[in-house]
Each structure stands twice: as C-alpha cells, then as structure tokens.
Amino acid sequence: MISAITASSSVTQAASTSRSVSLAASGSSAKKSVVNNSGMSHDEIREMFDFLEIDIELARIITPPADLTIFDYFARWNAANRACSIQQTQVNAGTWAFKKLNRNIMVDHFIAKSTFHRLTAAFGPIVKNPAYSNMVNWLDSVGTHPDSIVVWGVEEDVYTLEHLATWVKYEGSLVKKNKSHKKKGNTK
DSSP: OOOHHHHSSOEEEEEOTTOOEEEEETTOOOEEEEBTTTTBOHHHHHHHHHHHTOOGGGSTTTSOSSSOOHHHHHHHHHHHHHHHHHHHHHHHHTOOOSOOOOHHHHHHTTSOHHHHHHHHHHHHHHHHOGGGHHHHHHHHOSSOOSOHHHHHSSOOSSOOHHHHHHHHHTTSOSSOOOOOOOOOOOOO
C-alpha cells in the first residue's frame, strides 16, 4: 500500500532558518514535523523529553530561544548536558528506546550548537570550581535565589552572560580586585 504522502502528486517542503522542516501531503491532514535534523517528530521529541524527565518547556520546539535570561540559558545548558549523558549511558547499556542522536543533534533540541559551545565556555568553569558554588546555586534557582549582591558583588537589574564572563575573569566578582604589586628588588 502506498502512503498518502508518496501517492500525493505534490509534497510541500518548507525549511526555515531554525532548520525545522514540515512535510505534508497536499490536501491531506497528515503532517509530520521534523525538527533540528534529528528526523524526530514533535511527538517523538516530547516522548523523549518525558522519558528523560526534562521539562518540555526547555525544548526549542516549544519555547524558541528568543529573549532568554541567564537562568534560561543555564537551565537549557544543564538539560542538554544531562540528556546527552543519559542517552550515552543507556546506549552503552542497550536500553535507549529512541533514535540514537549524536551529541550535536541532541544539544540542538535545546539550543543552537554555537550557543551551547559559548555557554560551555561561560558555565563550564563555574560548575567545575567548588569556590563558585554560590553562583551555581544562584543560576540553578527558580524564582528565589541567593542574594544577588552577595553572589555578584554588585547589584544589577539584569545579569547577562557578559556579566558572567567578567565575574569569572575577576574571580567571583563584577568588581575588579586590586592586587598589591610588590616591586621586585635586586637581591644579590
């Protein structure tokens, strides 16, 4: 039996800059959405997120990454890393129930790959350094978080990834710490 899409005289393909593709037979209500080059439909992605126990709101198919806050970026970055880790563990154990995705494709369900790499540069040093646990707690909190002035060193209306880069550069503060520089004397 030939499917409605194959039998249809015209198949509409539309690709957007977000790299999602929608296929539907003309005059047919059959629709399959393919997202982020993974070949998975929206329903399959939702099912995978449920299986991974990751909030579907973190998926690009649900909440496009426009106007994300530093909290949103941290949540998506963490979720992408967690999803990749769970998938790899289950693939190795032979228990992964979904299409095997390479790391970049899995990440692309959360944020653009280039953004992910930029976030890894921003968040990686923080999550790896125990001295920055207050910042991790601040980023990881939903609604309430540790006092911003204590974590950042200064009060801002909105904190950005640029603030975070400065915070790491200045070793845990947005305010540059003055280091005493001793003059080297001649010792003979």
